[in-house]
Amino acid sequence: MERIQVIRGMRDIFPEQARWWRRMESQLAAFLDLYGYGEIRTPLIEQTGLFKRSIGEQTDIVEKEMYTFTDRDGASLTLRPEGTASVIRSYIETSLWQTEPVSRLFYLGPMFRHERPQKGRYRQFSQLGVELIGAAQPAADVEMIDIMVNGMAAIGLIDTSLELNSMGCPLCRPAYREKLITYLEEHAENLCQDCRRRMKTNPLRVLDCKVEGCKQIAGQAPRMLDSLCTECAEHFALVRRGIESIEIPYNLNHRMVRGLDYYSRTTFELLAPGLGSQNAVAGGGRYDGLVEHLGGPSIPAVGFAAGLDRILLRLLETIANPQRQQPVFVVSRGEQAWLSGLGVLRALRSAGISAESDARQGSMKAQMKRADKAGARFVILLGEDEIERGVLTIKDMAAAADSPDKQFEIQTGNVVEELVSRLAADATREAPQ
Numbered sequence: 001m002e003r004i005q006v007i008r009g010m011r012d013i014f015p016e017q018a019r020w021w022r023r024m025e026s027q028l029a030a031f032l033d034l035y036g037y038g039e040i041r042t043p044l045i046e047q048t049g050l051f052k053r054s055i056g057e058q059t060d061i062v063e064k065e066m067y068t069f070t071d072r073d074g075a076s077l078t079l080r081p082e083g084t085a086s087v088i089r090s091y092i093e094t095s096l097w098q099t100e101p102v103s104r105l106f107y108l109g110p111m112f113r114h115e116r117p118q119k120g121r122y123r124q125f126s127q128l129g130v131e132l133i134g135a136a137q138p139a140a141d142v143e144m145i146d147i148m149v150n151g152m153a154a155i156g157l158i159d160t161s162l163e164l165n166s167m168g169c170p171l172c173r174p175a176y177r178e179k180l181i182t183y184l185e186e187h188a189e190n191l192c193q194d195c196r197r198r199m200k201t202n203p204l205r206v207l208d209c210k211v212e213g214c215k216q217i218a219g220q221a222p223r224m225l226d227s228l229c230t231e232c233a234e235h236f237a238l239v240r241r242g243i244e245s246i247e248i249p250y251n252l253n254h255r256m257v258r259g260l261d262y263y264s265r266t267t268f269e270l271l272a273p274g275l276g277s278q279n280a281v282a283g284g285g286r287y288d289g290l291v292e293h294l295g296g297p298s299i300p301a302v303g304f305a306a307g308l309d310r311i312l313l314r315l316l317e318t319i320a321n322p323q324r325q326q327p328v329f330v331v332s333r334g335e336q337a338w339l340s341g342l343g344v345l346r347a348l349r350s351a352g353i354s355a356e357s358d359a360r361q362g363s364m365k366a367q368m369k370r371a372d373k374a375g376a377r378f379v380i381l382l383g384e385d386e387i388e389r390g391v392l393t394i395k396d397m398a399a400a401a402d403s404p405d406k407q408f409e410i411q412t413g414n415v416v417e418e419l420v421s422r423l424a425a426d427a428t429r430e431a432p433q
């Protein structure tokens with residue numbers, strides 16, 4: 001029979017890596033708790049119109065990358081390619097501003113984009129998203145950048161670099177846009193085909209095109225930072241002062257833009273080394289027009305999304321894998337011993353000790369082999385005669401063969417206490433001095 005394979009660009013995550021994921025996610029949630037952010041869980045599927053409207057029809061995501069399908073009722077639905085749209089939809093639907101003038105929300109979970117898979121780029125990938133809704137002041141931008149940079153550092157992602165830009169507001173951007181179009185028209189013959197098209201519909205997007213020729217032209221293009229109105233310039237100056245005061249270094253990068261009208265002012269991105277072309281680990285900005293654009297009142301917001309798959313790739317290269325506690329393994333011979341082994345397993349687990357046995361119930365020798373393979377720290381041996389005497393044998397897998405501690409008998413009732421103290425002694429020995 002032909003085997004069915006996993007979908008291209010998607011992956012299975014096995015226990016060892018899942019442990020990494022769990023650690024990363026719980027550390028991030030704990031970090032966000034320190035800043036007063038609460039988790040929001042929205043559905044993975046939304047009406048297609050939500051993404052078209054919020055991400056924009058003329059974006060790569062909407063034009064080429066969405067997983068869109070018609071459901072059994074004939075509705076057009078899409079697997080979420082990003083999280084902000086859903087958060088804002090929910091924010092508007094529940095009129096959250098009526099109970100909280102400022103909302104601090106985060107989400108963690110899978111996103112779906114039909115991109116060309118490569119290292120660090122998948123069709124299902126996980127993002128952490130953080131949104132601060134209801135504050136237009138630079139303090140909010142600074143808080144978001146602080147969380148992005150220091151949140152990543154808290155999970156072990158250091159030596160990142162922060163790129164910063166401002167893209168003005170609906171008052172100052174139109175004049176800049178005209179200036180940019182004039183410049184791009186002069187260089188049109190050297191732009192890629194996509195950019196020649198974008199030049200008219202969404203000229204700001206030309207600035208972040210990845211094609212080498214376009215990059216060079218964009219490098220020399222007029223800069224939004226030189227065309228900011230007084231309010232935008234003041235806002236940006238305060239954002240810079242704020243992040244300087246908490247000692248976050250940054251580079252100004254005038255090519256970093258969000259190409260849609262409801263994005264405004266600050267944009268930022270976090271880059272990490274060692275990831276090749278997919279080195280952007282997080283990105284965000286201010287999107288003061290989005291709530292209104294999706295049918296809510298005019299409420300400003302700022303946020304970012306971090307790509308956890310990429311972050312994990314980097315962490316795997318730089319820090320040690322979180323280890324599972326070495327288990328205690330229970331080996332038994334005969335039905336009676338198996339039954340009393342069940343009680344021992346339960347008692348150990350209740351005391352927080354990781355405990356296993358061989359579900360196949362083979363010979364003692366086969367069970368011992370399994371214990372060895374599982375990396376057992378201690379093995380408990382249970383035979384019929386031990387049960388009759390109310391004792392069991394403990395084998396210390398790390399002790400030297402001639403050590404008197406290698407194998408010893410104790411009363412069954414004392415097993416938990418004995419192992420708790422021996423494992424605690426291990427932990428003290430392993431702890432850094």
Ligand code: AMP
Pocket residue numbers: 082113115120121122123124125126127280281282283284305306307308309310
């Ligand atoms: P975006 O939502 O496009 O601003 O992306 C935010 C972050 O998500 C990026 O900086 C990446 O780290 C990550 N990301 C975006 N697309 C992918 C993908 N296809 N595979 C893995 N990570 C991604």
